[in-house]
Amino acid sequence: MEQVSIYSPAEIPDLQLLHACFRTRTFPRHGHEGYGGGVIEQGALGFHYRGENVVAPAPCDIRTIDPLVEEIVTMISKKNMSLIFCGLVAISGPALANGIQSAGDGHGDETIGIPGEASQVDRTVKIEMNDEMRFIPSRHGQTGRDYTICSEEFGGNGTRVCFGNRGGTQKAL
Amino acid sequence: MEHEFVLGTEEALKKHYELMEKFPEMEHADANMIRVDPGKTGEVLWRFTKTGEVGFACLFRGISMPA
Numbered sequence: 119m120e121q122v123s124i125y126s127p128a129e130i131p132d133l134q135l136l137h138a139c140f141r142t143r144t145f146p147r148h149g150h151e152g153y154g155g156g157v158i159e160q161g162a163l164g165f166h167y168r169g170e171n172v173v174a175p176a177p178c179d180i181r182t183i184d185p186l187v188e189e190i191v192t193m194i195s196k197k198n199m200s201l202i203f204c205g206l207v208a209i210s211g212p213a214l215a216n217g218i219q220s221a222g223d224g225h226g227d228e229t230i231g232i233p234g235e236a237s238q239v240d241r242t243v244k245i246e247m248n249d250e251m252r253f254i255p256s257r258h259g260q261t262g263r264d265y266t267i268c269s270e271e272f273g274g275n276g277t278r279v280c281f282g283n284r285g286g287t288q289k290a291l
Numbered sequence: 292m293e294h295e296f297v298l299g300t301e302e303a304l305k306k307h308y309e310l311m312e313k314f315p316e317m318e319h320a321d322a323n324m325i326r327v328d329p330g331k332t333g334e335v336l337w338r339f340t341k342t343g344e345v346g347f348a349c350l351f352r353g354i355s356m357p358a
Contacts (some may be wrong), residue, residue: 232337
């Protein structure tokens with residue numbers, strides 16, 4: 119049974135703790151948003167890291183997380199594998215649970231959805247971005263620039279978001 | 292220049308934007324985002340599981356991001 123628990127101790131709210139149990143799970147190339155460390159309680163963890171394939175077997179193998187290095191992780195345990203990680207900022211990349219929160223940090227209870235399947239796509243939205251677009255944050259109740267997708271409109275079985283990079287020109291793609 | 296399309300809640304996008312400013316070399320390979328070269332297009336396949344508005348942004352090297 120796969121389980122993922124993410125929580126923060128009341129005494130240290132900025133610290134995020136992850137306790138996960140996986141059986142068969144592969145995470146594609148991803149990075150992390152902060153430094154962290156963890157212990158594999160049982161099972162084994164295989165990963166591609168800094169150009170090398172590494173196996174971190176249990177028990178008590180200690181893993182560190184470097185936010186500037188990407189990795190590919192494969193759970194290779196024949197039995198359930200469990201691990202505990204902690205860090206000042208949680209893991210980014212693919213969701214550890216079924217839902218991905220947003221912006222890649224993969225945690226939290228406000229999910230925006232799950233990766234879609236090409237065979238289930240029933241609607242398409244086109245979005246273009248150019249070099250002139252800039253972040254204008256909303257501050258102190260003021261409304262900033264708003265770039266949003268209405269999920270009611272695109273909330274079918276699957277949405278294909280076609281994203282075009284117009285660069286510095288006004289030429290339509 | 293390259294642009295990234297990243298789906299996310301406003302709060303999470305802001306949080307990640309701040310991290311990208313600290314770590315501009317950070318790259319991503321997640322299902323909810325894609326990086327596209329100038330003049331090119333890319334695709335994200337997504338299944339929205341909640342109704343409402345979902346934000347998107349380019350967080351690449353702090354270039355741009357919606358509020």
